[in-house]
Amino acid sequence: MGQNLRILSVNAHPHDFTHYAGTLGIHAASGDEVTVVSITTGEATHNEALHDELMKPEVERDPAIINQRAGDYSAVKAKELEEACAIFGITDVRILGFSQPYRVSLFPESIDALRDVIMETRPHVMITQSPHTATRNGMAARMPDDHEETAFMSLEARSRAATATPGDTVAPHTIAAIYYPGVYYQNDEFDFVVDISDWFEKRVAAENKYISQGHYPAWSRKRMEVSLGNAGWFAGTMYGEGFVRDKTELVPRITVAESALRRATEPVGDHYERMVGERPPTD
Numbered sequence: 001m002g003q004n005l006r007i008l009s010v011n012a013h014p015h016d017f018t019h020y021a022g023t024l025g026i027h028a029a030s031g032d033e034v035t036v037v038s039i040t041t042g043e044a045t046h047n048e049a050l051h052d053e054l055m056k057p058e059v060e061r062d063p064a065i066i067n068q069r070a071g072d073y074s075a076v077k078a079k080e081l082e083e084a085c086a087i088f089g090i091t092d093v094r095i096l097g098f099s100q101p102y103r104v105s106l107f108p109e110s111i112d113a114l115r116d117v118i119m120e121t122r123p124h125v126m127i128t129q130s131p132h133t134a135t136r137n138g139m140a141a142r143m144p145d146d147h148e149e150t151a152f153m154s155l156e157a158r159s160r161a162a163t164a165t166p167g168d169t170v171a172p173h174t175i176a177a178i179y180y181p182g183v184y185y186q187n188d189e190f191d192f193v194v195d196i197s198d199w200f201e202k203r204v205a206a207e208n209k210y211i212s213q214g215h216y217p218a219w220s221r222k223r224m225e226v227s228l229g230n231a232g233w234f235a236g237t238m239y240g241e242g243f244v245r246d247k248t249e250l251v252p253r254i255t256v257a258e259s260a261l262r263r264a265t266e267p268v269g270d271h272y273e274r275m276v277g278e279r280p281p282t283d
């Protein structure tokens, strides 16, 4: 391959990048530059401790939890994000710090804030939230949502970065390829799945970092087995992360991944071993 890519990961909340963290880890490990951006601090999502405390009768509530200030919780969220990124060798982590609910109309300046990041990091690839309407079982259709708003904002920032504006001192930048995490789609909508079987334990470890969201080891492992195992099984491997392309890619010729060529000729036993980690019994 020999490509040195710069990858920009744009997320609504600190946990969102984990849905494709294995892929980012693969790229970081091979020398690509990865920048992870969270548009919000995530302070208003998944505050499980506060949720549970407020469910108690008033006299039983722990004042330390009830009286926490938003800033305290933001610092916790930032630390969780940095530690989770470190698991995948990612050190360039940026929290833009816009409030929740995040809506582009409330924070139009967020578009230029991300444009600045694009102009500085000049990514070849942007992986951002899905702009496509949520499915029936997801968020209610057309209901505003931090993730979709982040998607719309990032696509607008992408366009503005590609356009020279009076006052600019650096050259415009066009992002070569944009992808959306498969976690927001049905399996048969994926354009491709990255085999992250070797990164499974790191994905579990990253889930465990989000203690503020109530994650704990058994929960993290179950979630990863089900979600990564589902995408992986669908694509014929143990664990995978799916992706959806922003648009049709122009290619110079048809290329077939080495893994697909290998799979086409591998013995059934090898294939099963790759999918489940154990060979079928021989007798």
Ligand SMILES: [Zn+2]
Binding pocket: 012, 013, 015, 016, 147
């Ligand atoms: Zn989120």
